[in-house]
Amino acid sequence: MLGLMQDRSLTLPHVFHRAEQLFGHKTVVTAAPSGETATTIAELCGRVRRLATVLDDLGITADGRVGTFCWNTARHLELYLAAPCTGRVLHTLNIRLFPDQLVYVANHAEDEVVFVDRSLLPLLWPHVDKLETVRTVVVIDDGADVPVPDDPRVRDYEELLAAARPRTGPFEVEDENTAAAMCYTSGTTGNPKGVVYSHRSAVLHSLATLFADGIALTERDVVLPIVPMFHANAWGLPYGVLMAGSSLVLPGPNMAPEAIVSMLERHEVTVTGGVPTIWMGIQPLLGEHDLSHLRTILCGGSAVPKALSKAYKEAIGVPMLQAWGMTETSPIATIATMHSHHDELTEDERDDARARQGFPAPLVDLRIVDPGTGELQPWDDVATGEVQAAGPWIARDYHRGEGGGAQFTEDGWLRTGDVASVDRYGSFRLVDRTKDLIKSGGEWIGSVELENEIMAHPKVAEAAVIAVPHERWVERPLACVVVKEGEDLTAEEIIEFLTPRVAKWWLPDAVEFIDEVPKTSVGKFSKKTLREKFGGYRVAGPSTHDGG
Template identity: 60%
Template sequence: MLGLMQDRPLSLPHVFRRAERCFGHKTVVSGRVGGETTMTWAEVCARTRRLAAALDELGVPAEARVGTFAWNSHRHLELYLAVPCTGRVLHTINHRLFGEQITYVVNDAADDVLFVDRSILPAIWPLVDTFTTVRAVVVMDDGSDAEIPEDARVVDYEDLLGRAANPGHEFAVADENTAAALCYTSGTTGAPKGVLYSHRSIVLHACLLLMVDTFGINERDVVMPIVPMFHVNAWGLPYSAMLCGAGLVLPGPAMTPPELAGMLARHQVTFGAAVATVWRGLLPVLGRHDLPAVRQIVCGGGAVDEALTRGYQDTIGVPLTNAWGMTETSPVVTASRVGTAHDRCTPEQRRALLGTPGPAVPLTEVRIVGDDGREVSWDGRTSGELQVSGPTIVARYFGSRAVADGFTDDGWLRTGDVATVDRHGYLRIVDRTKDLVKSGGEWISSVELENAIMDHPDVSEAAVFGVADEKWGERPVACVVARPGATPTVETVRDHLRARVASWWLPDQVFFLDEIPKTATGKFSKQGLRSWYVADNRGPGKSI
């Protein structure tokens, strides 16, 4: 027997109609080169309708991929709506990838047209002739003075919207499993892999972020996704804001710490999200601003070290909250919170708890699997490979180089992370499988060692990786960035660690760098550090 409920698709046209009809008075702020633009949701939705008509006039077919190279802005938001609401697929692309990777993902996705912010155009235009399927490049003027090529393929975004006819047709997507958006992984360990999101997965994920025990985003919030809209749909935050009518602040190209801190204060932002690298860069300038409205700031893309979350608690009265996910998981799978099981914890213990990934959000499931293929106990100590499943998790990859070895026989995603789960379901990431250091037959967690080093008052950043060792198999190497004006030494770093980790975890080599190389998504690039180490033929005990 089946239930007798209406069969209505979970699709983005509903999200659009809700924002347009219920929250037209709320505002969307967009940063641009040298200033800001403020619009209402009603204005954004009206422009979205014109963009949908413009896509028709451009001859973009149904199911075609529409590529974007754009910052967080109202124009990118219009693409977030118009493209999938008309049965096309939004393909957001990270312009910080290597040129060869950009060419690969554009061609692998078979993008039909590209929308490019003017400030990003100099990085993309030299590659245009390597794109085999792209018919047009639509330039969105974000205030940059970058030269716009005189080429028949170039179209101005505002001219395109101005010429659009019949912008009033209703959006409808009959099947909620229709593809809506495409994002490629960063490809740090091989060719980027395509993750194809459905309308259903996007709507479900947006609803999950509204839940109180996830992020609790609501109509009274002003949400500022610093995390890029070109990476995993800005963690789904724009769609969540549309669903509940929250105000939205999109920083655009204004990504320096002073600019971001100014926007947080000026627009009374209540909820922000970014990777640890961004929050670490913001911390020194936050003390110059009054931020009484901030209720929660979420950090993803890696572990939150104790020094960083304590710094936020001391500076603005709000600790960082950690969350975990991947491109393959929409991305949020876990979000940390203080539950009833932790009522007796001290304030310091609660702050540390919020710095962990936390428990799985509703509709998602996690399990830890040992080397023998069996699920291990949820005891908070026994580690294994983290595997995840749920309606917001990828089932298989998209594209010409799609691989099947990232999934188990029963359909769970193999994340490549090593983790533990305690009896209350709280996840702790021990390391990436490839970043664990096996020394003398025992595992060293590069994540835990990095966090311990970054707790040193003179250290800003630290990354740890393993190198071959004739006696022990592997030994950890630490690369450290000092805080401005500080001068830590190899011995002061090692002395600091002696009270925090086992003696055999102490790195034999500590190098002091001006900066640690980052991936295209702002994470520490272990691959880049390993390449630097090999190329420079660094020896034991040396530092720079």
């Protein structure tokens, strides 16, 4: 027996039409070098209809890849809608990729056109001749004082829109499994891999941003996504905002802490999201601004230090809401919301709960598996294993099937490469990446947990822990520490601070003070870079593992 419900495809045109019909009066604000601009959703949707015709006029094929090389702006949001709503595939190019990776990604995806913010032209144009399938480069003038090449391949965004007739009638995409967008992994090992999001996965993931035990977007919210739109669809916030009818504030190219916190205050933002390094930079400014309208500070990309979340709670009354995921999970997989069983905990215990990666989002299935034996591990918060994920917005393969043979299990689950434990309520606690675990004398040391403890020191700005070779114990932890400006700190003080907090054999055998922890293209700590920098490092003297 079949159900008697209408068979309506889950596609992004629904998100567009909903926003156009119900929320035309809501606003989108964009910061640019020339100042802030504001537009309504109604005006934006009218431009999307013109942009749809532009894609036709440029000769973009029916399922052609539309590359974007843009900041978080209203113009980028127009492309977020026009490309998939006309059956094309939005391909957000990461502006922080190395040139050879940028060329590889654009060629691998077979981009036919690239829309680029004028301020970013110097990063793209020198490599255009290497882009094998790109026929047109459309420049979006964001007010930057950057010369535009005199080249027949270059077109002006506003001129194209002014000359185009708006697409009339509803947008239609028949098959919800049609590709809607592409995003490549950050490529920390080997070439980046293409993750292809379907219309169905994008719609369902957007719904997840509205769930009460999650980000819980509503029509009343004002949302500022600091997380870039060029990576993992800005954690689903652009489509989620359009579905909920929230107002949107987009920061453009200025990621300076002063600029961000000023926008948060001036526009009375209620929901915002970014990686921990963003919030570390803003933390010293919290006392200078009125952020009383904030209800949710979404933080992800890497584990959120307990001390950072606690500092925000003490300063403005709002702790971090930690989320975990990856490009392959669209990206939201877990969210560390507070549940009823947390009510009986002390405030310090609740801080510990917020420092976890949290509970699987509805429709996401997670399991932890012993990477050696393949056996499922119990949810007891003691046993650890690799996190594996399945669900309607979880990747099942990579574009062209390249590089994913070891990433997916025989029964179709995604191997995330993250190691975690799970408590009996289903709250995940990230221990490390499989490649970053430190095995000392046959025992595992979680670098993420050790980093969080180091960053709890009041004089520490950032810390990353990597493994270095050891003659007796095979590997030992090396702590790479950034000291807060104006502070003095010694290795001995770090070890003294850690001693009551971790097992003796977890204590780093050495501490190196560095100016900054290197970052990946999406703002995560680049331990690969640190391992290369300290590749020949050898610990002198006895190890803290001795007698541990």
